[in-house]
Amino acid sequence: MAPVPRLRFAPSPTGYLHVGGARTALFNWLYARKHGGQFLLRVEDTDRARSTDASTRAIFEGMEWLGLDWDEPPVYQGANLPRHQADARRLLDAGAAYRCFCTAAELDEQRSAAEARGEAFRYDRRCDRLTAEEVARRVERGDPYVVRFRMPEGETAWVDMVHGRIAFPNKDIGEGDFIVLRSDGTPIYNMAVVSDDIAMAITLVMRGDDHISNTPKQILLYQALGSPLPQFAHLPMIHGTDGKKLSKRHGATAVGDYRHLGILPEAMNNFLALLGWNPGGDREVMTRAEMVELFSEDGLSRKAAVFDPQKLEWMNGQHLMAMPLDALAPRVAEAVEGAGLATAADLAARPDFFRLLLELLRVRARTIDELVRQAVPYLRDALDFDADAVAKLWLKDPAQADALLGASREALAGLSSWDAAAMEPALRAAAEGMGVGAGKLFQPLRLALTGVTATPGMFDVLMLLGRDRSLARIDAARARIGAA
Ligand code: GLU
Numbered sequence: 511m512a513p514v515p516r517l518r519f520a521p522s523p524t525g526y527l528h529v530g531g532a533r534t535a536l537f538n539w540l541y542a543r544k545h546g547g548q549f550l551l552r553v554e555d556t557d558r559a560r561s562t563d564a565s566t567r568a569i570f571e572g573m574e575w576l577g578l579d580w581d582e583p584p585v586y587q588g589a590n591l592p593r594h595q596a597d598a599r600r601l602l603d604a605g606a607a608y609r610c611f612c613t614a615a616e617l618d619e620q621r622s623a624a625e626a627r628g629e630a631f632r633y634d635r636r637c638d639r640l641t642a643e644e645v646a647r648r649v650e651r652g653d654p655y656v657v658r659f660r661m662p663e664g665e666t667a668w669v670d671m672v673h674g675r676i677a678f679p680n681k682d683i684g685e686g687d688f689i690v691l692r693s694d695g696t697p698i699y700n701m702a703v704v705s706d707d708i709a710m711a712i713t714l715v716m717r718g719d720d721h722i723s724n725t726p727k728q729i730l731l732y733q734a735l736g737s738p739l740p741q742f743a744h745l746p747m748i749h750g751t752d753g754k755k756l757s758k759r760h761g762a763t764a765v766g767d768y769r770h771l772g773i774l775p776e777a778m779n780n781f782l783a784l785l786g787w788n789p790g791g792d793r794e795v796m797t798r799a800e801m802v803e804l805f806s807e808d809g810l811s812r813k814a815a816v817f818d819p820q821k822l823e824w825m826n827g828q829h830l831m832a833m834p835l836d837a838l839a840p841r842v843a844e845a846v847e848g849a850g851l852a853t854a855a856d857l858a859a860r861p862d863f864f865r866l867l868l869e870l871l872r873v874r875a876r877t878i879d880e881l882v883r884q885a886v887p888y889l890r891d892a893l894d895f896d897a898d899a900v901a902k903l904w905l906k907d908p909a910q911a912d913a914l915l916g917a918s919r920e921a922l923a924g925l926s927s928w929d930a931a932a933m934e935p936a937l938r939a940a941a942e943g944m945g946v947g948a949g950k951l952f953q954p955l956r957l958a959l960t961g962v963t964a965t966p967g968m969f970d971v972l973m974l975l976g977r978d979r980s981l982a983r984i985d986a987a988r989a990r991i992g993a994a
Contacts, residue, residue, distance in 0.1 A: 513713055514545075514546065514547050514548065514713075515541065515542060515545045515546075515547030515548070515713050515714055516542075516547055516548045516550065516710065516711050516712050516713050516714075517538040517539075517541055517542045517547060517548070517549055517550065517712065517713070517714050517715075517716060518538065518549070518550040518551065518552050518585075518707070518710060518712055518715075519531075519534060519535040519538050519539075519549070519550075519551055519552070519573075519578075519580075520551075520552040520553075520554050520587075520703070520706075520717070521535075521553065521554065521569050522554045522555070522557065522560075522561065523553055523554075523555050523561045523562060523563075523565035523566040523569060524557065524560040524561055524562070524565055525565055525568075525764075526565065526568045526569070526572070526764035526765070526766055527568060527569045527571075527572030527573065527764065527765045527766070528763045528764055528765065529748060529756065529763050529764075529765065529782070529785075529817060530718060530747075530748050530756065530763075531569075532572060532573075532576060532765045532778075532782055533745070533748065533782045533785045533786065533815075534716065534717055534718055534745060535573060535576075535578050536576065536578060536779060536782050536783060537716055537743075537745060537783075537786070537787065537810075538716050539578045539579075540783065540801055540802055540805040541714065541716065541805065541807075542581075543802045543805075544802050544803075544805045544806075547713075548581040548582065549578070549579075549580050549581055550580055550581060550582050550584075550585065550710055550712075551573070551580040551584040551585070552584065552585040552586075552587060552706060552710065553566055553569075553584055553585070553586050553587060554587045554702075554703075555586055555587055555588045556587050556588050556696070556697075556699070556702055558588070561588075568766060570584075571766070572764075572765040572766055572769075575765070575766075575769055575775050576765070576775050576778060576779055577775060577779070577798065585706065585710060587702055587706055590702070590705065590706055590709070591696070591697070593705055593709060594691075594696075594697035594701055594702050594705045594706075595691065595695060595697065597697075597701065597704075597705040597708075597735060598657050598690050598691040598697060598701055600735060601657070601659065601690060601731075601734055601735065602657060604734060604735075604736075605660075606659065606660055606734035607657050607658060607659050607660060607690060607734075608637060608638050608645075608657070608658055608660060608687075609637065609645055609648075609649070609655040609656075609657060609658075610633075610637040610638075610655055610656050610657070610658045610687075610689075611637055611640075611648055611653050611654070611655045612633075612636065612637060617633075620633070620634055630685075631685055632681075632685055632686035633658065633685055633686040633687050634686075635686070635687060637655075637658070638658075638660065638687070654693040655693060656689045656691060656692055656693050657689065657690050657691035658687040658688065658689055658690065659687055659688050659689075659690050659727075659730065659731065659734070660687055661680050661681075661683065661686060661687050661688070661730070662680060662730070663680060664679075664680055665677050665678060665679045665680055666678050666680055666683065666726040666729050666730055668725065668729060668739070668742055670722075670742050670743060670744055671714070671716075671741055671742065671743035671807050671810065672743050672744055672745060672746070672807075672810045672811075672812055673722075673744060673812055676722065676725070678726040680726075680730075683726050683727060683730075684727060688700075688727060690731070699724075700724055700727045700728050700731065701731065703724075703728060704728050704731040704732055704735070707728075707740060708732070708735065708737045712740050713740050713741065714740055714741045714742075714743060715740050715741070715742050715743070716742075716743040716744075716745065717743075717744065717745065718744065718745055718747065719744045719745060719746055719747050720747065721744065722744050725742055725744075743807070743810065745786045745810070746785075746786045746811055746812055746813055746814050746815050747814045747815070748785055748786075748814070748815050748816075748817050749814045749815070749816055749817065750816070750817055751816060751817070751818050753814075753816075756817050760817065760819075761819060762819075765778065768822070771877060771879060772826075772845065772877035772878030772879030772880065772881070772882070773822065773823075773826050773877060773878075774826055774829050774830065774833070774841070774878065776797065776798065776829045776833060777822065777825045777826035777828070777829040777830075778822070778826075779798055779801070780794075780795060780796055780797075780798075780801070780825055780829065781821065781822045781825045781826075783796070783801050783805075784815075785815035785816075785817065786810060786811050786815045787805070787809050787810055787811065788809045788811060789801070789804040789805075789809055790804070790809060794825075795825065795828045795829070795832070823876045823877060824876065826876055826877050827875070827876035827877075830872045830875060830876070830877075830878070830881070831872055831873055835865060835868055835869070838868060838872065839857075839864065839865075839868060840854075841878060842868060842878060842881060842882065842885075843857050843858075843864075845878050845879065845881075845882045846882055846885065846889065849882050851882070851885070851886060851889040851890055852889050863888075863974065866970070866973065866974060867885055867888055867974060868881075870966040870970050870974070871884050871885055871966070874966065884965075887959070887960040887961055887962065887965070888960075888974045888975065893960065893961035893983070894961050895957070895961045895962075896957070896961060896962045896963060899957050899962065899963045900957065903953050903954045903957050903963075904954060904957065904987070904990075904991050905991070908991050908992075911954045911991055912988050912991050912992065913944065914944060914946070914950070914951050914954050914955070915954055915955060915958055915984050915987055915988050915991070916988065917940040917941075917943060917944050917951070918937060918940055918951060918955045918984060919981060919984045919985070919988075920940070921936040921937050921939065921940040922936065922937070922972070922977070922980060922981065922984075923981060924936065925977075928972075928973070928976065928977045929973070930969035930970075930972075930973065933968075933969050933972055934969060937951060937952075937955075937968070952968050954987075955968070955984070956968060956971065957987070958983055958984050958986075958987030958988075959971050959972070959975060959980060959983050959984070
């Protein structure tokens with residue numbers, strides 16, 4: 511039986527969870543969930559100067575928001591220092607590594623000499639030629655040393671899940687015999703990663719393309735430590751719409767920023783899933799369960815993926831429209847409360863109103879923020895009038911505008927029931943009575959009711975506002991026109 515896949519996401523806590531990291535986390539998670547495997551989290555906090563607790567928290571929050579749950583307590587790389595050192599010592603004991611006593615000055619000299627010859631620097635292995643007695647003597651004396659991996663001849667290759675076979679001639683890997691343990695006893699990055707991936711029994715390492723150059727070193731370390739190799743999958747880089755590597759210049763790159771802009775985690779996941787994966791056909795909009803079902807390594811792409819914020823907004827609109835109303839309601843309620851427009855309790859006390867508001871606005875908005883902005887006229891008494899619309903629809907011909915609003919008011923006030931079936935004929939008759947088309951009557955009325963010109967349908971607006979508020983707003987508009 512094939513072993514249960516074990517994957518990990520291994521962020522360095524030196525900033526927020528950015529889009530590229532979240533994409534990598536999601537792909538690992540999707541693969542694990544698809545194959546009944548385990549998804550683990552490892553915080554690579556060995557860079558003490560740059561790692562912060564705030565960043566670790568931000569990464570956890572981002573993952574939780576996206577619903578990328580991990581199956582075991584997070585591993586903190588920094589806590590594994592003794593094992594990293596023990597593994598480096600195992601390399602020494604196995605003869606796969608040796609102690610190097612070269613000082614910084616000596617190495618600089620070697621580097622300058624290589625430069626003068628027009629060659630790339632490679633460590634000249636002078637310490638590998640020291641006798642065992644000499645090494646013992648220097649260790650005894652307390653000379654500082656690093657541990658270097660002894661690079662074998664030949665080449666190092668693997669079959670990448672995304673790229674197929676990748677091979678590096680060993681002579682081109684790094685600067686020759688690379689360091690695994692610094693003179694202060696701390697491991698270099700590749701040593702720590704391999705030691706941890708072995709200890710965590712990781713079977714598939716899925717990460718960004720930018721790690722391809724680390725992989726041959728890591729494979730050599732696995733081999734020297736006598737551990738089975740995991741599979742590797744290197745995911746394509748993410749570019750902006752200008753074809754350049756995604757960076758702050760392209761706008762928001764932190765997942766949390768999109769959260770605060772009113773993007774739904776469902777849409778964010780769906781959008782991220784398409785950065786380097788194609789589910790087949792022209793399928794794009796998917797729930798998380800559908801993504802898990804469809805996820806396949808065959809759909810992984812090698813080509814750089816393009817991060818297009820407009821597509822993210824579009825995707826968000828699709829999810830806003832399609833998600834169950836019960837799932838949407840609490841999130842909008844939270845945003846409405848956050849904007850100080852109403853409390854969640856107010857909304858809960860008016861369930862029919864809130865449901866209608868959501869139904870009407872979710873098809874017209876692409877983000878929760880936009881939905882909340884559009885909801886303002888129905889939640890707050892004071893209206894913000896669109897000055898251009900006021901000038902055009904009311905003040906160009908104030909007498910006519912007042913008359914149209916007066917006729918609308920009369921028609922609406924006379925209704926025996928407040929519903930669209932009754933409103934429509936009454937307002938059409940009023941327009942006819944004024945000798946204008948219904949549109950001509952609706953425009954100033956819509957402005958009076960909402961302050962703006964782009965809203966849901968006229969009758970829906972009237973239903974949302976209810977009789978009293980609708981009539982009061984018409985009266986206020988007429989007073990305003992009269993006073994103007
Ligand atoms: N900590 C590394 C990074 O943030 C990831 C290492 C890995 O996935 O092997 O890029």
